[in-house]
Amino acid sequence: MVPPAIAWKGDNVGLHLGNRSDTIKHIVVALDPTLEAAQFAKKRNANLIVTHHPLFFHPIKNITDSSPVGALSLYLAQHKINLYSAHTNLDSVRWGVNGALAERLGVTNVSILSPLSDSMVKITVFVPRTHTERVAAAMHDAGAGMFAHYDHCSFRSSGTGTFRAGSGATPYLGTVGALESADEHRLEMPCEVWKTGEVLAAMRKTHPYEEIAYDIYPLSNSHAEFGLGAIGDLRKPVSVKDFLRFVQKKLGTGALRYTAGTKKNIRRVAVCGGSGSELIGEAIRQKADAMITADIKYHAFRDNEHAMTLIDAGHYETERLVLPVLARRIRSIVAPRTRSQRISITLYENNPVHYHAG
Numbered sequence: 168m169v170p171p172a173i174a175w176k177g178d179n180v181g182l183h184l185g186n187r188s189d190t191i192k193h194i195v196v197a198l199d200p201t202l203e204a205a206q207f208a209k210k211r212n213a214n215l216i217v218t219h220h221p222l223f224f225h226p227i228k229n230i231t232d233s234s235p236v237g238a239l240s241l242y243l244a245q246h247k248i249n250l251y252s253a254h255t256n257l258d259s260v261r262w263g264v265n266g267a268l269a270e271r272l273g274v275t276n277v278s279i280l281s282p283l284s285d286s287m288v289k290i291t292v293f294v295p296r297t298h299t300e301r302v303a304a305a306m307h308d309a310g311a312g313m314f315a316h317y318d319h320c321s322f323r324s325s326g327t328g329t330f331r332a333g334s335g336a337t338p339y340l341g342t343v344g345a346l347e348s349a350d351e352h353r354l355e356m357p358c359e360v361w362k363t364g365e366v367l368a369a370m371r372k373t374h375p376y377e378e379i380a381y382d383i384y385p386l387s388n389s390h391a392e393f394g395l396g397a398i399g400d401l402r403k404p405v406s407v408k409d410f411l412r413f414v415q416k417k418l419g420t421g422a423l424r425y426t427a428g429t430k431k432n433i434r435r436v437a438v439c440g441g442s443g444s445e446l447i448g449e450a451i452r453q454k455a456d457a458m459i460t461a462d463i464k465y466h467a468f469r470d471n472e473h474a475m476t477l478i479d480a481g482h483y484e485t486e487r488l489v490l491p492v493l494a495r496r497i498r499s500i501v502a503p504r505t506r507s508q509r510i511s512i513t514l515y516e517n518n519p520v521h522y523h524a525g
């Protein structure tokens with residue numbers, strides 16, 4: 168759902184604290200791992216909290232009640248509450264933080280602003296034609312051949328394989344010592360890097376040869392489903408003033424900080440929930456009229472003052488929209504087989520930032 172492998176290097180995602188063998192009864196989904204969220208979970212007898220921001224991010228030297236992280240860890244352990252974080256991997260799935268933000272703002276024709284690269288390989292295997300369908304099906308079942316909105320993507324070309332089995336070999340075709348040739352398919356399909364092991368295992372299980380000829384090619388193609396930020400178009404152009412009013416209302420931000428930009432109307436919009444200043448240049452390159460992100464520093468505003476309407480709409484406000492989406496996705500994968508297995512999921516929302524106006 169949110170592969171840990173697509174998280175930034177140096178991020179810390181996955182199960183931070185808990186017992187892998189626990190049976191989950193009630194899940195709380197929250198943006199931040201806080202003591203208040205843990206107390207909320209305990210009150211509802213939840214034994215798993217799924218957060219966006221990680222509990223353990225910086226190295227820690229001890230777990231005591233002298234720090235918020237230590238106190239929270241002790242509380243979670245004491246009350247047998249597990250904690251799992253999906254951080255930059257949740258930022259990087261198409262439907263995640265940025266997909267939810269773009270959808271809330273009515274952005275259409277959405278594509279990923281900075282797609283993930285180096286996340287794909289191509290697996291090519293040489294299969295006797297009698298076994299092509301079996302091998303291909305097994306590789307697809309293990310997750311290979313997915314491409315944007317398509318699955319079961321593969322290519323086959325026909326050819327002749329040659330080999331001579333040496334002593335000690337037990338060849339599937341032909342005899343030891345004789346030069347053999349076989350009608351084969353060159354079967355190839357794209358595969359996400361982190362699925363390679365499982366796909367190769369499935370291929371080996373169904374391939375009849377004792378020694379299998381296969382190649383794994385790293386691809387530099389961008390991934391269509393994974394990456395940071397999102398960009399697309401509003402259905403019709405709106406004035407900067409109306410757009411600001413719209414963003415504030417849709418996100419519920421107490422106050423927006425922004426640069427006026429030079430365009431009268433906004434049509435092309437880039438978003439990056441949370442701290443997305445490093446994508447400002449990419450948004451300008453892709454001709455965004457406006458970008459909505461958070462944690463923008465003064466100098467980033469100054470440097471891009473005339474480039475576009477750059478809007479800081481709050482870290483919490485630009486990320487919280489993913490929580491109900493994440494809850495729905497979790498619900499769909501833990502759908503119960505019986506009524507007694509039903510897992511309830513509750514959102515915990517609490518913005519630490521308040522706005523003082525007037």
Ligand SMILES: [Zn+2]
Binds near residue numbers: 220440441482486
């Ligand atoms: Zn964040």
